[in-house]
Amino acid sequence: xxxxxxxxxxxxxxxxxxxxxxxxxxxxxxxxAHPSDASxxxxxxxxxxxxxxxxxxxxxxxxxxxxxxRMADDGRLLLTRRAASxxxxxxxxxxxxxxxxxxxx
Numbered sequence: 001x002x003x004x005x006x007x008x009x010x011x012x013x014x015x016x017x018x019x020x021x022x023x024x025x026x027x028x029x030x031x032x033a034h035p036s037d038a039s040x041x042x043x044x045x046x047x048x049x050x051x052x053x054x055x056x057x058x059x060x061x062x063x064x065x066x067x068x069x070r071m072a073d074d075g076r077l078l079l080t081r082r083a084a085s086x087x088x089x090x091x092x093x094x095x096x097x098x099x100x101x102x103x104x105x
Contacts, residue, residue: 023049023060023067027077027096032104039080039097042068068096075101 027045034040043057046064050056071077078097 020067028104039095042094075099
């Protein structure tokens with residue numbers, strides 16, 4: 001099965017650097033469309049990359065997580081969890097927010 005990631009063909013399990021760039025661009029675009037203090041769900045980013053194809057966006061989640069982590073390491077994103085307690089944090093969805101070095105080219 002293949003799906004489109006912002007006009008890039010994505011084959012689950014074989015993400016390319018073009019896929020990563022398309023995911024990055026999608027995350028930046030989504031965050032730029034929201035107020036500066038807002039966040040988006042990791043799932044929202046995956047769904048935006050492959051709209052309407054649940055199996056495809058679910059297969060893309062590990063790649064989206066890896067791209068988000070790299071962007072957080074670069075300071076462009078903050079990764080947060082909206083958990084009520086530390087116990088809940090492991091089960092809470094990851095959210096993406098603007099980091100100190102966030103910018104949209």
